Amino acid sequence: MSPWKAAQIGDHFDQIDTPALILDLDAFERNIKRLQDAMSGTDVRLRPHAKSHKCPDIALRQIKEGAIGICCQKVSEAAVFVAAGVPDILITNQVVGEKKVAHALDLAQRARIGILIDHEDQVSAFARASANRKIKIDVYIEIDVGMGRCGVASIEQAVELARQIDQAPYLNFMGLQCYHGSAQHYRLPEERQSAIAAVCAKASATKEAIEQLGIKVERISGAGTGSVMLERDSKIFNEVQAGSYIFMDRDYAANQRDGNDLHFEHALFIKTAVLSHPTQDRAVVDAGLKASSVDSGMPAVWQRQDASYLKASDEHGVLKLTAGSSLKLGDSLMLVPGHCDPTVNLYDEIVCVRDDRVEAVWPILARGAIL
Amino acid sequence: MSPWKAAQIGDHFDQIDTPALILDLDAFERNIKRLQDAMSGTDVRLRPHAKSHKCPDIALRQIKEGAIGICCQKVSEAAVFVAAGVPDILITNQVVGEKKVAHALDLAQRARIGILIDHEDQVSAFARASANRKIKIDVYIEIDVGMGRCGVASIEQAVELARQIDQAPYLNFMGLQCYHGSAQHYRLPEERQSAIAAVCAKASATKEAIEQLGIKVERISGAGTGSVMLERDSKIFNEVQAGSYIFMDRDYAANQRDGNDLHFEHALFIKTAVLSHPTQDRAVVDAGLKASSVDSGMPAVWQRQDASYLKASDEHGVLKLTAGSSLKLGDSLMLVPGHCDPTVNLYDEIVCVRDDRVEAVWPILARGAIL
Numbered sequence: 001m002s003p004w005k006a007a008q009i010g011d012h013f014d015q016i017d018t019p020a021l022i023l024d025l026d027a028f029e030r031n032i033k034r035l036q037d038a039m040s041g042t043d044v045r046l047r048p049h050a051k052s053h054k055c056p057d058i059a060l061r062q063i064k065e066g067a068i069g070i071c072c073q074k075v076s077e078a079a080v081f082v083a084a085g086v087p088d089i090l091i092t093n094q095v096v097g098e099k100k101v102a103h104a105l106d107l108a109q110r111a112r113i114g115i116l117i118d119h120e121d122q123v124s125a126f127a128r129a130s131a132n133r134k135i136k137i138d139v140y141i142e143i144d145v146g147m148g149r150c151g152v153a154s155i156e157q158a159v160e161l162a163r164q165i166d167q168a169p170y171l172n173f174m175g176l177q178c179y180h181g182s183a184q185h186y187r188l189p190e191e192r193q194s195a196i197a198a199v200c201a202k203a204s205a206t207k208e209a210i211e212q213l214g215i216k217v218e219r220i221s222g223a224g225t226g227s228v229m230l231e232r233d234s235k236i237f238n239e240v241q242a243g244s245y246i247f248m249d250r251d252y253a254a255n256q257r258d259g260n261d262l263h264f265e266h267a268l269f270i271k272t273a274v275l276s277h278p279t280q281d282r283a284v285v286d287a288g289l290k291a292s293s294v295d296s297g298m299p300a301v302w303q304r305q306d307a308s309y310l311k312a313s314d315e316h317g318v319l320k321l322t323a324g325s326s327l328k329l330g331d332s333l334m335l336v337p338g339h340c341d342p343t344v345n346l347y348d349e350i351v352c353v354r355d356d357r358v359e360a361v362w363p364i365l366a367r368g369a370i371l
Numbered sequence: 372m373s374p375w376k377a378a379q380i381g382d383h384f385d386q387i388d389t390p391a392l393i394l395d396l397d398a399f400e401r402n403i404k405r406l407q408d409a410m411s412g413t414d415v416r417l418r419p420h421a422k423s424h425k426c427p428d429i430a431l432r433q434i435k436e437g438a439i440g441i442c443c444q445k446v447s448e449a450a451v452f453v454a455a456g457v458p459d460i461l462i463t464n465q466v467v468g469e470k471k472v473a474h475a476l477d478l479a480q481r482a483r484i485g486i487l488i489d490h491e492d493q494v495s496a497f498a499r500a501s502a503n504r505k506i507k508i509d510v511y512i513e514i515d516v517g518m519g520r521c522g523v524a525s526i527e528q529a530v531e532l533a534r535q536i537d538q539a540p541y542l543n544f545m546g547l548q549c550y551h552g553s554a555q556h557y558r559l560p561e562e563r564q565s566a567i568a569a570v571c572a573k574a575s576a577t578k579e580a581i582e583q584l585g586i587k588v589e590r591i592s593g594a595g596t597g598s599v600m601l602e603r604d605s606k607i608f609n610e611v612q613a614g615s616y617i618f619m620d621r622d623y624a625a626n627q628r629d630g631n632d633l634h635f636e637h638a639l640f641i642k643t644a645v646l647s648h649p650t651q652d653r654a655v656v657d658a659g660l661k662a663s664s665v666d667s668g669m670p671a672v673w674q675r676q677d678a679s680y681l682k683a684s685d686e687h688g689v690l691k692l693t694a695g696s697s698l699k700l701g702d703s704l705m706l707v708p709g710h711c712d713p714t715v716n717l718y719d720e721i722v723c724v725r726d727d728r729v730e731a732v733w734p735i736l737a738r739g740a741i742l
Contacts, residue, residue, distance in 0.1 A: 001739040001740055003450045003454065017470055019742075020742075073685060076374060080373075080374065083374065093687075094647045094655075097389070097644060100388075119647065119700050121700050149684070149687055151649060275464065275465040275467045276465045276513075276520075278515060284521050286741075289713045290712075293664075312666070315445060315464060315741070318519070330468055341685050342660045342685060345717070347739065365372075367372065368718065368719050369372055369374075370390055370658075370661055370686070
């Protein structure tokens with residue numbers, strides 16, 4: 001990592017070195033409150049996804065504001081949050097392999113931990129290891145609700161896994177993971193509605209079939225920032241896992257809004273500066289692929305009409321300028337990343353700004369925790 | 372970062388946790404030797420680019436094998452290598468802003484440091500700061516040789532900058548940076564030949580025009596893995612900056628080879644494991660966007676005919692399997708990243724393997740050094 005920091009607490013915004021990951025604290029706090037408020041008075045719990053921020057300071061803030069716990073995507077990621085004092089984590093992923101199973105059980109001795117299962121070999125691995133060590137762990141069955149990634153394809157498979165889990169004394173069957181990742185990014189509200197309606201139908205039918213065995217399905221969990229109000233109002237889901245809502249990114253902002261959607265604000269930016277201005281219509285900034293993930297497209301230039309981000313190489317971003325652009329060598333500007341999660345994962349720290357002052361610098365402690 | 376490591380020295384390959392960044396030491400050493408041998412007997416120096424590996428262990432190995440020094444892309448990246456004992460670094464980028472200029476001069480007190488310039492404001496900033504602190508620094512003019520990123524557009528501008536640099540007592544004008552990044556990835560040998568021929572023509576004409584002022588152009592530096600033999604044989608370049616040759620990636624391997632091209636082997640891999648196998652034709656591995664950068668396309672599955680990598684999300688890679696694939700839950704496989712540089716930048720360590728044993732684990736000390 002860099003031997004020096006982009007910013008110190010108390011710095012003026014203009015003093016922040018570039019490129020730097022910036023959090024607009026006012027917008028961030030409004031985003032947290034908006035989603036938490038939307039859950040109040042319902043029986044739907046908020047368990048925000050921490051893969052978006054990988055930052056214990058943010059997780060603890062979300063919990064303080066009413067979140068029941070967090071989601072993580074990796075065992076090593078969860079370990080960072082357990083060490084920071086987060087008491088309740090659902091690892092929304094299949095945990096496979098002897099080492100990973102052992103690490104998950106280690107964590108389950110120190111916090112409430114849940115994991116996903118979609119294969120009988122996983123049930124037997126966890127059943128055996130948890131019984132040997134006499135450690136209880138929560139288990140959710142993931143069902144494929146339409147995104148074609150993980151999860152059992154059929155209701156019959158889910159029922160069979162529930163039966164097996166129920167027989168394992170140290171596996172605490174909790175319910176179903178029903179996350180439709182691609183639906184989060186469908187552009188039209190009616191596309192998202194129709195996808196989530198299908199998710200709910202499958203979740204509901206699976207729950208019913210499992211409960212016919214006399215096995216209680218206590219929890220149906222899922223949803224992301226693009227669809228969270230649909231799951232909230234579904235009467236099927238009782239837990240939601242949105243993560244990006246705290247930051248927003250260019251991709252999520254491109255979704256057309258339904259009348260019931262919450263308005264989340266852009267709170268995450270990359271401060272960058274012009275390092276070359278070789279022609280009137282071209283400038284080059286110091287934030288490229290290693291400062292902003294381009295998997296969901298190029299970042300957007302924030303609140304400037306005279307520049308657009310054309311292409312990225314490792315350490316360069318090429319801007320196309322309009323005629324008469326006032327941008328000069330050394331000028332700084334803000335970018336909105338195309339995809340917040342992998343962008344945050346590039347940085348060691350997030351510089352938190354309010355009223356043009358650096359109020360805090362939060363370490364992204366789970367950056368790179370992919371095991 | 373992860374609280375535990377993917378591997379320890381002495382581990383068998385099968386014990387390496389996933390996902391992990393793997394270096395095949397035999398292939399890596401052959402790659403280093405191949406390019407170094409290709410330079411011997413010529414007056415072309417090798418200054419490999421360290422943005423590909425960000426790893427002092429690798430830089431010091433390259434220098435031991437004959438490299439004159441390294442290139443870096445950022446001042447903070449260079450600082451990591453100076454601290455590790457690398458004596459000669461060219462920062463192949465414009466260094467803009469008071470803080471960055473000061474940091475570059477700090478480094479120039481401890482090692483031979485070069486920087487690029489393509490704007491008169493940069494000349495004056497460096498001229499002033501270097502004179503104030505009485506610190507000499509090497510300066511190269513970057514010329515745009517066809518990629519449309521940084522660099523002066525015209526010979527006249529280059530001549531004017533050379534004149535200004537020459538007048539600054541602490542700026543040591545060294546020569547020209549003539550790098551055509553996009554040409555590295557042109558698929559056909561004749562496309563690369565024609566692009567580099569144009570690069571050489573412009574470099575040569577610029578050198579001549581500057582030397583007419585009585586200012587010596589000592590060094591013409593540039594080239595990447597896709598074109599390095601063309602610059603070597605150009606009689607114009609006397610320094611080359613290839614970086615990816617030590618690793619290779621899917622994108623570089625897709626270039627068709629000329630008869631004179633060197634054969635570099637894949638030495639960089641991601642070890643990943645199957646965490647879900649929900650249908651006969653689909654498996655999901657634990658290496659997604661945060662384990663392999665997809666800016667230049669999806670990773671390739673290494674030496675398996677029964678699986679191809681279809682799409683990536685944050686922590687998942689979806690594989691399409693052929694009928695009869697033998698891949699099972701928990702099986703591991705190797706991926707060749709689409710683009711090595713930003714992939715390496717996702718990891719804290721590179722696990723070095725020979726004969727199925729972990730021989731070393733090298734820290735990627737400059738990971739995240741983007742300031």
